[in-house]
Amino acid sequence: MQLSVNGIERSIEAPPMSRLLDVLREGLHLTGVKEGCGEGECGACSVLIDGELANSCLVPILQVEGASITTIEGVAHGEKLHTVQQAFLDHGGAQCGICTPGMILAAIALLEQHSNPTLEHIKEGLAGNLCRCTGYMRIFEAVVQAVRP
Amino acid sequence: MPRKEGARKVTGQAQYVDDLKFPGMIYGATVRNPARRGNIRGIAFLPGVPWDEFTIVTAKDIPGKNYVALILNDQPFLAGEITAHGEEAIVLIAHPDRYLVEEARRRVRIDVEALPCVDSLEDSLAGSLNGTEIIWGDNNIFKSYFMNKGDVDRGFAEADLIIEGDYETGAQEQLYIESNGMIAVANPHDGVTVWGSMQCPYYVHKALIPLFGLTPEKIRVIQMETGGGFGGKEEYPSMIAGHAALLAWKSGRPVKLIYDRAEDMTATTKRHPSRTKHRTGVTRDGKLVAMEIDFDIDGGAYATLSAVVLSRGTIHAAGPYSCPNVRIRSRALATTYPPHGAFRGFGAPQSIFALERQMNKVAAALGLPPEEFRRRNFLHGGDTTATGQVIREKVDLDDLLFRALELSHYHHHRDTFDRANPASRLKRGIGFATFMHGAGFTGSGEVALSSVVTVEATREGKVRILAASTEIGQGTNTIFSQIAADALGVDYSLIELAQPDTSTVPNSGPTVASRTVMVVGKLVEAACVGLKHKLIFSGLLEPGYSSVEFAHAAAAYIDRIGPLRASGEYKPPPNVSWNDETYQGDAYGAYAWAVYVAIVTVDPVTYEVRVDDFVAMQEVGKVIHPVLAMGQIEGGVAQAIGFALYERVAWNNGRMANGQMTNYIMPTSADLPPIRVFFAENPYAYGPSGAKGIGELPMDGVAPAILNAIEHATGVAFNHIPLVPELVMESLLAR
Amino acid sequence: MRSHVPSYELVVARDLPHALSMLTEGFRPIAGGTDVMVLFEAGKLAHKKWMSIRGLPELRTIDVTPDHITFGALTTYTDVRRSAIIAAEFPLMIEAAALTGGIATQNRGTIGGNIVNASPAADTPPALLVYDAEVELTSPRGSRWVPYTQFHKGYKVMDLASDELLTRIRLPRKFASWTHFYRKVGTRRAQAISKVCFAGVRRGDQMRVALGSVGPAPIFLENSDISAISPIDDVRSTARYRMQVAKNLMEEFLHASA
Ligand SMILES: Cc1cc2nc3c(=O)[nH]c(=O)nc-3n(C[C@H](O)[C@H](O)[C@H](O)COP(=O)(O)OP(=O)(O)OC[C@H]3O[C@@H](n4cnc5c(N)ncnc54)[C@H](O)[C@@H]3O)c2cc1C
Ligand code: FES
Numbered sequence A: 001m002q003l004s005v006n007g008i009e010r011s012i013e014a015p016p017m018s019r020l021l022d023v024l025r026e027g028l029h030l031t032g033v034k035e036g037c038g039e040g041e042c043g044a045c046s047v048l049i050d051g052e053l054a055n056s057c058l059v060p061i062l063q064v065e066g067a068s069i070t071t072i073e074g075v076a077h078g079e080k081l082h083t084v085q086q087a088f089l090d091h092g093g094a095q096c097g098i099c100t101p102g103m104i105l106a107a108i109a110l111l112e113q114h115s116n117p118t119l120e121h122i123k124e125g126l127a128g129n130l131c132r133c134t135g136y137m138r139i140f141e142a143v144v145q146a147v148r149p
Numbered sequence B: 001m002p003r004k005e006g007a008r009k010v011t012g013q014a015q016y017v018d019d020l021k022f023p024g025m026i027y028g029a030t031v032r033n034p035a036r037r038g039n040i041r042g043i044a045f046l047p048g049v050p051w052d053e054f055t056i057v058t059a060k061d062i063p064g065k066n067y068v069a070l071i072l073n074d075q076p077f078l079a080g081e082i083t084a085h086g087e088e089a090i091v092l093i094a095h096p097d098r099y100l101v102e103e104a105r106r107r108v109r110i111d112v113e114a115l116p117c118v119d120s121l122e123d124s125l126a127g128s129l130n131g132t133e134i135i136w137g138d139n140n141i142f143k144s145y146f147m148n149k150g151d152v153d154r155g156f157a158e159a160d161l162i163i164e165g166d167y168e169t170g171a172q173e174q175l176y177i178e179s180n181g182m183i184a185v186a187n188p189h190d191g192v193t194v195w196g197s198m199q200c201p202y203y204v205h206k207a208l209i210p211l212f213g214l215t216p217e218k219i220r221v222i223q224m225e226t227g228g229g230f231g232g233k234e235e236y237p238s239m240i241a242g243h244a245a246l247l248a249w250k251s252g253r254p255v256k257l258i259y260d261r262a263e264d265m266t267a268t269t270k271r272h273p274s275r276t277k278h279r280t281g282v283t284r285d286g287k288l289v290a291m292e293i294d295f296d297i298d299g300g301a302y303a304t305l306s307a308v309v310l311s312r313g314t315i316h317a318a319g320p321y322s323c324p325n326v327r328i329r330s331r332a333l334a335t336t337y338p339p340h341g342a343f344r345g346f347g348a349p350q351s352i353f354a355l356e357r358q359m360n361k362v363a364a365a366l367g368l369p370p371e372e373f374r375r376r377n378f379l380h381g382g383d384t385t386a387t388g389q390v391i392r393e394k395v396d397l398d399d400l401l402f403r404a405l406e407l408s409h410y411h412h413h414r415d416t417f418d419r420a421n422p423a424s425r426l427k428r429g430i431g432f433a434t435f436m437h438g439a440g441f442t443g444s445g446e447v448a449l450s451s452v453v454t455v456e457a458t459r460e461g462k463v464r465i466l467a468a469s470t471e472i473g474q475g476t477n478t479i480f481s482q483i484a485a486d487a488l489g490v491d492y493s494l495i496e497l498a499q500p501d502t503s504t505v506p507n508s509g510p511t512v513a514s515r516t517v518m519v520v521g522k523l524v525e526a527a528c529v530g531l532k533h534k535l536i537f538s539g540l541l542e543p544g545y546s547s548v549e550f551a552h553a554a555a556a557y558i559d560r561i562g563p564l565r566a567s568g569e570y571k572p573p574p575n576v577s578w579n580d581e582t583y584q585g586d587a588y589g590a591y592a593w594a595v596y597v598a599i600v601t602v603d604p605v606t607y608e609v610r611v612d613d614f615v616a617m618q619e620v621g622k623v624i625h626p627v628l629a630m631g632q633i634e635g636g637v638a639q640a641i642g643f644a645l646y647e648r649v650a651w652n653n654g655r656m657a658n659g660q661m662t663n664y665i666m667p668t669s670a671d672l673p674p675i676r677v678f679f680a681e682n683p684y685a686y687g688p689s690g691a692k693g694i695g696e697l698p699m700d701g702v703a704p705a706i707l708n709a710i711e712h713a714t715g716v717a718f719n720h721i722p723l724v725p726e727l728v729m730e731s732l733l734a735r
Numbered sequence C: 001m002r003s004h005v006p007s008y009e010l011v012v013a014r015d016l017p018h019a020l021s022m023l024t025e026g027f028r029p030i031a032g033g034t035d036v037m038v039l040f041e042a043g044k045l046a047h048k049k050w051m052s053i054r055g056l057p058e059l060r061t062i063d064v065t066p067d068h069i070t071f072g073a074l075t076t077y078t079d080v081r082r083s084a085i086i087a088a089e090f091p092l093m094i095e096a097a098a099l100t101g102g103i104a105t106q107n108r109g110t111i112g113g114n115i116v117n118a119s120p121a122a123d124t125p126p127a128l129l130v131y132d133a134e135v136e137l138t139s140p141r142g143s144r145w146v147p148y149t150q151f152h153k154g155y156k157v158m159d160l161a162s163d164e165l166l167t168r169i170r171l172p173r174k175f176a177s178w179t180h181f182y183r184k185v186g187t188r189r190a191q192a193i194s195k196v197c198f199a200g201v202r203r204g205d206q207m208r209v210a211l212g213s214v215g216p217a218p219i220f221l222e223n224s225d226i227s228a229i230s231p232i233d234d235v236r237s238t239a240r241y242r243m244q245v246a247k248n249l250m251e252e253f254l255h256a257s258a
């Protein structure tokens, strides 16, 4: 089956119920997609499917046939970090880093919906992405700073 | 200064253990005791999977000693004849098909003949007192301490008022978002190499030596990027490394053993549940004259680190107060739960919770505002702590308290809530806690560790730090680089960190106890100073050099003289003495001091408590990296809010029944108040650039601050955490 | 992943007739997968033959007529939250959707899945119950509309035959002027499974109340009689707590809507 990942067309062979998570990590070596729980709770496996935030641990591969997937590996423009990545780096949004790829994708999805989000938007938009290290404050700060002109 | 490995983390390039793959690698799984404590009667491999393709390991296959070397060496890698708890590993299996491994795991039948269980501190104590059920050693006691200062009986005789209180805290899961995992390659010829998620490479190293009966050089432990630890990857990784290595040894192939969330939550260690009894004597004018504290923790089925957790809890039990007469008895007791272990704060959050609730109770009994009662008893320079340690640093708790109360508008809110609450449906309250946390190993611990850090220059003019201290998110890499850059007078970008690998880095000790910056950072500083002096004494470098000149000089040194390296070795600060027998003396080189204030709302319809605002005011020496420091405090406060209000381990028949992120409730981004962090600076003479430890501190004072606020809001004294809504309801209804 | 992935079948339903014919061949539907895949991960998905219905556009529409709004079973939480007409006339649906999981779950989880998964703790059923929803069940034999209050029969027991698909849900447009009240009690504010979920609407002395997590299935209270609930103890909470909070919420609702 075919899908587009970070702008590149890929053909995949995998059992149809394989989790998108495993196909990305094992089949395509996109190990920036993390597994934190496998049950949709933590958001570490977040990716964008046709621009929408999704937990790749809950998506059977057959459901994304023909879809366009963005993982953390596809967020930067070459060497230049995405503004959200840069803001996470500058404002301490990443500590251990395991939640970070998913958190950044959730933040990007949030900013697609709300280009100038309030703190409440940010809290809600990231609530499906658990972080045990930061207490979220630096992450909020990073998102706020990412959209500062 | 951006986080050293930050770019790798925000781009998804950082390599965690599960991201590694080896040719020919197979997948391991652990089969655990399906019952509870008992005699293992048989193991059957049911048909339905091709067992001949599997590698199978039981206790009988262990080439060396079957114990996880730590403190008491009582815990086996694999239970053989007796199993002590319901999550104990008994059989290991591995196969190239990771899905088949799971299928196979369900087809191992382990027959266990039940033995009696001990499910509570009470039952464990009863066993120890009357010999009813002894499940560990002679008396179910892993460790006990007795600490005495002054004459407590006389103190009580002089007291105008004696107040008693009972306090309890529950188990708490560390819940790092990266679950535990290891990959091992092992054979008699090359020895054993493991890659994994861990805090303490040399703990793993120490445990693998007897397991395989190999010499230390034959064991190699490499830390991969580690997705959080919080103490949960201090001791248990040794177990997993051993399991992966046993499978690799037997199969001759690389073995990956990664826990899924459910296994990580149910089988690995959690914070020790505790019970504290306080008896406090005060004079009518509000001076402490006697404190008697009984502190018990539930160690679970094996000793693991309980003795050390208990030690820290014991030493912190009397807090930052000056009391002439203190008696503390403490015990770590055996039960038939899976072993409890290290978790940020290491016993201190438990005993400080009890103390700071008790202090409010005593203040109320005296008719004094809680802040005033504390002020009358704060430790000052020259006073002695409960261990008899004379406080030599400049401590100004009055100032911290004053500032924290100002920043939180404490008095204003207290009055407003007092006026509004009677007529309001939602009840609001404000409360605080004052506390301290000792950094580094207790007493003589650092001397015994005698940690070493090495730095070496490369021909390109970079300086590489070699240490076994791990980056687990707390910022080790960044802070070490910063310390090194400062000490060397070169640019931050020139500093590199060697991957912690026991075959190349010296033992700088475990990454625990808030010791990494204060203790190991000091060694980094010393090593860098040594390196700089070598260059200067060699005549290749003049003081006042630039980064470029440094690089040239280093290259010249390497060409002409040879490798350019220097090491720093631990030396205790002067005038420190500690007596392990009496538990008296200088418990820690330095303490961090703090006052935390919480504002809460209690909803009497749902009995839910929400924290609305949180002020964390602390003195941690010099703050080396404000962004990292704030991140540490905020993260700790968030975990501690979970400890106080949300995170309940539901035990069922000796097992965690809610071992899923959906049923074990850690706070999300929508649940936390603004966490407002403030530092008072007071450089510590023996820390690098004046820094003290910081990592564990924020875990200590949050829960009592919140429960003090809840008492203010509701008038009900809650003394048990996690204070989940069900408990709030029972108490409010009983009122 | 505790399941043996290769031994599961998954096919894509091309259109509704195809989906219906596959049902008769023993395939079960996966919509958003946010319930099915969790069981799969845990090694608890006994059934092995699945079909994805997620791509059926005919089940993802929101239609408005003068008397009803009718939406497809595949309508996601995100779709609900973006619907102006639902916000205007059925605000409890919006609240329920906004309080479900996090954004990723809302993007994929469907209302049909929430209903047929039949968790006692599901959060949209109480809202659907008070809004007097009807559900359309379709099989190769044809379609029938069933009042939602009659749909849940017991723990995971429904008025749904094995060859039937839940295709649409319709709500009568008569509640716009009522007072609407919704409380999800789940301890944390996102990613929470309800310990008690309460929905109520009222106009004068007309009142409709439904709850989740207080019995084997979502329950509509005939005569708004709160004593009809039968909560239990489980890993998430206690029967006493659920009972008490349900009573408190009833009072709160009466008070707020008075
Ligand atoms: C992290 C997380 C958080 C969650 N939070 C909440 C929450 O707060 N509140 C809540 O109520 N739920 C919650 N859920 C559960 C879940 O998201 C919802 O129940 C969701 O609506 C299910 O829809 P789905 O399309 O994903 O169902 P699926 O998983 O695709 O299917 C669920 C069941 O319904 C059947 N089914 C689906 N569609 C149809 C149909 N049209 N006809 C017949 N049968 C059908 C399937 O066969 C299956 O048995 C959460 C889940 C996760 C993973
Ligand atoms: S791994 Fe997918 S949500 Fe946690």
Ligand code: FES
Pocket (backbone or CB within 6 Å): A093, A094, A095, A096, A097, A098, A099, A100, A130, A131, A132, A133, A134, B177, B227, B228, B473
């Ligand atoms: S940075 Fe570690 S979990 Fe978020």
